[in-house]
Amino acid sequence: MAKLMKYEFRKTLMVKMVILGLTALLEIVYLIGLWCKQEDMLGIGVALLPLTAFGSIMVTGLASVVILHRDMNTKQGYMLFMTPNSCYRILGAKVLENGLSILLTGACFFALGALDITLLVAKQGQLQELLDAIRSFITSIDTRLALDFPMLASFTVNMLLNWFSVVTACYLGVAISAALLNGKKLNGLISFLIIVLLSSLVSWLQRLATGTIVDFKTTFLVDAAVAFACAVVMYFATAQIMEHKLSV
Amino acid sequence: MKFDVNLPIWLQVMDSLQTDILTGRLPPGSKLPGGRDLALNYGINPNTAARVYQELEKASLCETRRGLGTFVTEDLERIARLRHELALTTLSDFLAKMARLGISREETIRMLTEEKG
Amino acid sequence: MLESKQITKVYGHKTAVDQVSMKLMPGHIYAMLGPNGSGKTTWMKMAAGLVKPTSGEMLFKGEPVGIASRERIAYMSTEPYFYAWMSIRDAGLYYADFFRDFSYDRFAELLKRMELTDDLKTRTLSSGMMAKMKIAITLARDAEVYMLDEPFNGIDLMARDEIRESIIEHASPDKVLLLSSHLVEEMEAIADQAVYMREGHLVEIDDLEELRQSQGVSMADRYREIYRHMEV
Numbered sequence: 049m050a051k052l053m054k055y056e057f058r059k060t061l062m063v064k065m066v067i068l069g070l071t072a073l074l075e076i077v078y079l080i081g082l083w084c085k086q087e088d089m090l091g092i093g094v095a096l097l098p099l100t101a102f103g104s105i106m107v108t109g110l111a112s113v114v115i116l117h118r119d120m121n122t123k124q125g126y127m128l129f130m131t132p133n134s135c136y137r138i139l140g141a142k143v144l145e146n147g148l149s150i151l152l153t154g155a156c157f158f159a160l161g162a163l164d165i166t167l168l169v170a171k172q173g174q175l176q177e178l179l180d181a182i183r184s185f186i187t188s189i190d191t192r193l194a195l196d197f198p199m200l201a202s203f204t205v206n207m208l209l210n211w212f213s214v215v216t217a218c219y220l221g222v223a224i225s226a227a228l229l230n231g232k233k234l235n236g237l238i239s240f241l242i243i244v245l246l247s248s249l250v251s252w253l254q255r256l257a258t259g260t261i262v263d264f265k266t267t268f269l270v271d272a273a274v275a276f277a278c279a280v281v282m283y284f285a286t287a288q289i290m291e292h293k294l295s296v
Numbered sequence: 297m298k299f300d301v302n303l304p305i306w307l308q309v310m311d312s313l314q315t316d317i318l319t320g321r322l323p324p325g326s327k328l329p330g331g332r333d334l335a336l337n338y339g340i341n342p343n344t345a346a347r348v349y350q351e352l353e354k355a356s357l358c359e360t361r362r363g364l365g366t367f368v369t370e371d372l373e374r375i376a377r378l379r380h381e382l383a384l385t386t387l388s389d390f391l392a393k394m395a396r397l398g399i400s401r402e403e404t405i406r407m408l409t410e411e412k413g
Numbered sequence: 414m415l416e417s418k419q420i421t422k423v424y425g426h427k428t429a430v431d432q433v434s435m436k437l438m439p440g441h442i443y444a445m446l447g448p449n450g451s452g453k454t455t456w457m458k459m460a461a462g463l464v465k466p467t468s469g470e471m472l473f474k475g476e477p478v479g480i481a482s483r484e485r486i487a488y489m490s491t492e493p494y495f496y497a498w499m500s501i502r503d504a505g506l507y508y509a510d511f512f513r514d515f516s517y518d519r520f521a522e523l524l525k526r527m528e529l530t531d532d533l534k535t536r537t538l539s540s541g542m543m544a545k546m547k548i549a550i551t552l553a554r555d556a557e558v559y560m561l562d563e564p565f566n567g568i569d570l571m572a573r574d575e576i577r578e579s580i581i582e583h584a585s586p587d588k589v590l591l592l593s594s595h596l597v598e599e600m601e602a603i604a605d606q607a608v609y610m611r612e613g614h615l616v617e618i619d620d621l622e623e624l625r626q627s628q629g630v631s632m633a634d635r636y637r638e639i640y641r642h643m644e645v
Contacts, residue, residue, distance in 0.1 A: 301631035
């Protein structure tokens with residue numbers, strides 16, 4: 049499994065490098081703006097960095113769907129499907145690698161954001177204040193994390209499980225397109241509609257399950273549980289289709 | 297080696313080895329390559345190579361010693377007799393061809409003695 | 414060892430392989446012959462587990478092909494299939510990661526014989542170099558069945574001898590070698606069985622030495638006889 053994940057990571061390396069490059073560029077713009085008091089550059093950084101963070105997480109997720117599509121529809125797929133691995137493992141490696149990548153991307157942007165805000169606060173004041181700011185930031189992280197850790201963790205888990213349901217819906221759509229509709233007209237459109245349909249189905253189920261619950265925390269939990277259940281069902285359906293119907 | 301693909305390949309390889317044995321290029325008692333090496337040397341299927349040794353053995357030109365490999369026979373008499381037989385066949389083929397050209401036996405002998413090879 | 418039972422593959426309106434039943438026995442080198450589109454590649458891909466049959470089944474040692482058979486069957490497709498980022502070395506390490514029967518040492522030795530170095534990028538290889546690389550990586554496995562689709566394609570005369578030699582080296586009484594090619598004359602001497610395919614059907618399987626001995630007919634002669642009436 050680890051080996052499969054290693055190669056899934058390698059396949060998405062290019063996308064990750066582009067994200068890294070873009071982020072580094074914007075960060076440099078931001079830092080120059082901050083140090084040289086260039087309001088325009090600072091503005092660009094402040095506006096675009098959060099946008100990049102959000103976009104990067106989306107792109108990282110989508111990249112995995114695009115790669116699955118490529119593995120199923122080009123000669124490159126031989127490389128993957130001739131190995132003695134079941135489709136459950138192959139697909140599982142993709143889901144896990146993607147989940148980890150998204151977590152990592154999220155964590156990196158979180159850390160970068162925290163650093164940038166601290167620097168901004170510090171730069172506004174004097175040198176003495178810089179040290180104070182860093183010190184207070186560190187302590188604030190300490191206390192805030194201690195206080196909000198369960199909240200932060202449950203938010204992350206909820207987001208991740210929801211993301212899994214989206215990604216597995218996309219996998220299922222791609223698998224149906226490649227294995228069952230291969231060669232049929234409107235293949236792409238149909239599979240897109242399937243993805244939309246599956247995603248709405250998941251949301252509908254989530255609304256249905258959480259409809260009468262008032263408590264915020266329970267809503268969060270039930271919502272995540274439904275997403276996870278849907279993701280598992282779609283994962284199995286995709287692997288089944290791949291195992292029995294997919295010809296590369 | 298270039299093969300005539302319309303004739304069994306084992307027969308052609310066997311002919312080639314037989315000639316080497318009869319002329320002494322492969323001396324009596326010498327070790328022959330293993331089946332796989334024979335296949336590699338001639339670029340032939342290993343089953344074909346195995347067949348070559350089977351047939352050579354059947355003709356008593358070589359023998360397989362368990363665990364040691366295949367060796368050219370040390371029966372000099374056998375080699376000489378086979379060589380003689382082969383010479384006779386070649387000769388009668390040649391004479392038949394000359395006869396077909398309308399050249400008499402005496403004429404053939406005269407041509408042979410005058411021929412500078 | 415490898416057996417198909419009434420195997421059929423339909424792509425849309427085209428039947429690529431039609432009710433083919435055949436059994437490949439260990440200890441033989443099979444030449445799989447037939448014009449383009451006769452079903453050779455599709456049959457091989459079904460045996461490799463890459464293509465799923467529409468009906469019928471493919472068995473390896475009596476079991477349907479799947480994860481277990483992929484461990485023991487080495488397949489080389491005609492098309493290059495390596496990831497764009499891979500060097501020859503990366504591709505070898507990939508095989509080493511997934512196939513227990515793969516030996517990097519044997520791979521390195523085969524590359525040397527094919528006059529390739531493992532620092533080359535697979536993306537930049539000429540078609541001849543790619544063909545040699547694919548053979549080297551496939552034969553570096555110690556499998557029970559080797560299926561090589563068009564091993565002589567795009568390979569110059571000198572290298573063909575090298576490849577023929579590597580193929581003979583891999584033949585063994587407990588292995589099956591299946592080679593497809595339209596270069597019939599390249600396979601006359603190394604194959605001992607010929608499998609003729611036509612329009613998705615199996616025409617016949619011949620023992621080549623037997624055919625030469627009883628009828629004075631070569632594989633190429635038989636090929637011409639079988640496909641003469643086809644509009645190619």
